[in-house]
Amino acid sequence: MSTTPHTTAYRRDRLWLAAMVHRVSGVLLAAFLPLHFLVLGLAIRGEAELDGFLQWTKSPLVKFAELGLVLLLAIHLLGGIRVLLIENMPWREGQKQMATIAAVAAVGIGCVFLVALL
Amino acid sequence: MSTTAEAMIDVRVWRGGEEGEYQAFSVPRRDSQTVLDIVTWIQRHADPTLAYRFACRVGVCGSCAMTVNGRPRWTCRTHVSKVIEDGRLEIGPLANLPVIRDLAADMTPFFDKWQKAEGTFVPSRTRHEPLETISPDSAERQAADAAIECINCGVCYAACDTVRWSPEYFGPAALNRAWTLVNDVRDTGNLKRLAAAASSGGCHNCHSHQSCEQLCPKGLNPTASIAGLKRRTMQAYIRGEIS
Numbered sequence: 045m046s047t048t049p050h051t052t053a054y055r056r057d058r059l060w061l062a063a064m065v066h067r068v069s070g071v072l073l074a075a076f077l078p079l080h081f082l083v084l085g086l087a088i089r090g091e092a093e094l095d096g097f098l099q100w101t102k103s104p105l106v107k108f109a110e111l112g113l114v115l116l117l118a119i120h121l122l123g124g125i126r127v128l129l130i131e132n133m134p135w136r137e138g139q140k141q142m143a144t145i146a147a148v149a150a151v152g153i154g155c156v157f158l159v160a161l162l
Numbered sequence: 163m164s165t166t167a168e169a170m171i172d173v174r175v176w177r178g179g180e181e182g183e184y185q186a187f188s189v190p191r192r193d194s195q196t197v198l199d200i201v202t203w204i205q206r207h208a209d210p211t212l213a214y215r216f217a218c219r220v221g222v223c224g225s226c227a228m229t230v231n232g233r234p235r236w237t238c239r240t241h242v243s244k245v246i247e248d249g250r251l252e253i254g255p256l257a258n259l260p261v262i263r264d265l266a267a268d269m270t271p272f273f274d275k276w277q278k279a280e281g282t283f284v285p286s287r288t289r290h291e292p293l294e295t296i297s298p299d300s301a302e303r304q305a306a307d308a309a310i311e312c313i314n315c316g317v318c319y320a321a322c323d324t325v326r327w328s329p330e331y332f333g334p335a336a337l338n339r340a341w342t343l344v345n346d347v348r349d350t351g352n353l354k355r356l357a358a359a360a361s362s363g364g365c366h367n368c369h370s371h372q373s374c375e376q377l378c379p380k381g382l383n384p385t386a387s388i389a390g391l392k393r394r395t396m397q398a399y400i401r402g403e404i405s
Contacts, residue, residue, distance in 0.1 A: 053232025057376060059371050063369040
């Protein structure tokens with residue numbers, strides 16, 4: 045006995061994914077923010093503690109992890125601009141293409157960061 | 163003389179209410195066959211107790227929408243050849259609505275939300291006054307024209323994940339209707355309508371997934387109408403016309 049007659053094949057569509065990626069990137073950034081403030085708070089507890097932590101962030105693994113953060117920021121920023129354009133400017137056709145451009149640009153920003161890192 | 167075996171389609175049809183199961187049928191394949199033809203064949207030849215809804219059969223009345231292979235469709239104008247996947251069809255009632263029985267969804271919440279979205283024309287003139295002359299070239303008329311051909315089939319409502327996630331949300335069809343009236347220069351109900359559009363069930367819920375636009379059988383774009391309402395409600399709020 046099935047409990048629901050409904051399936052959701054339309055969720056494969058590009059704009060559904062664009063909205064979901066935008067939302068998930070926002071949640072992940074919001075989760076990162078308290079950690080960021082905790083690190084800033086180390087300054088109150090003394091210069092040595094903060095410097096010690098900053099030294100740790102220069103390790104290759106942390107630098108590489110920053111790539112994820114930059115990607116999240118780029119995705120959320122460009123996705124947000126896309127939403128602002130939809131909601132505040134006259135309607136334009138080609139929203140799928142706009143979402144693709146935003147995604148490609150976000151990956152491009154990530155690549156630039158990666159090249160600068162290497 | 164040899165006889166060719168008749169081509170058959172494996173069809174699974176939802177039976178029951180909110181809880182139930184898909185029942186398998188084998189239906190003969192025909193040229194130019196629609197999904198509604200399939201459902202009708204099952205009711206007339208396999209199981210007369212199957213409940214479903216239709217009226218005009220020509221894409222006017224908007225009463226035969228169902229979920230076909232995971233997507234809402236107007237079944238009378240949906241050819242089997244366009245939606246069949248691996249020789250199979252799965253047909254269920256419209257999503258986001260209560261199920262009455264089998265393929266018949268209860269449209270009451272859908273139409274209640276048209277009322278909540280102030281989707282009723284509020285005339286500025288009585289029937290005793292002359293008709294208002296409206297230029298077909300005016301921006302308002304063209305904006306209304308772009309959204310006015312809705313047949314109330316509920317496909318957009320069933321395709322909308324925002325409705326699924328937020329049962330209070332009016333949905334694409336009701337807000338699309340509100341947008342046609344916002345652009346109707348004969349109407350005098352806009353302040354109340356924009357206040358409704360800006361309320362908790364209103365246009366600002368929309369995530370612009372555009373599933374409504376992709377699946378609307380009439381080729382309308384409710385997402386564009388909702389984006390228009392977002393702009394107009396924002397302007398009305400800045401002017402202090404709505405709170």
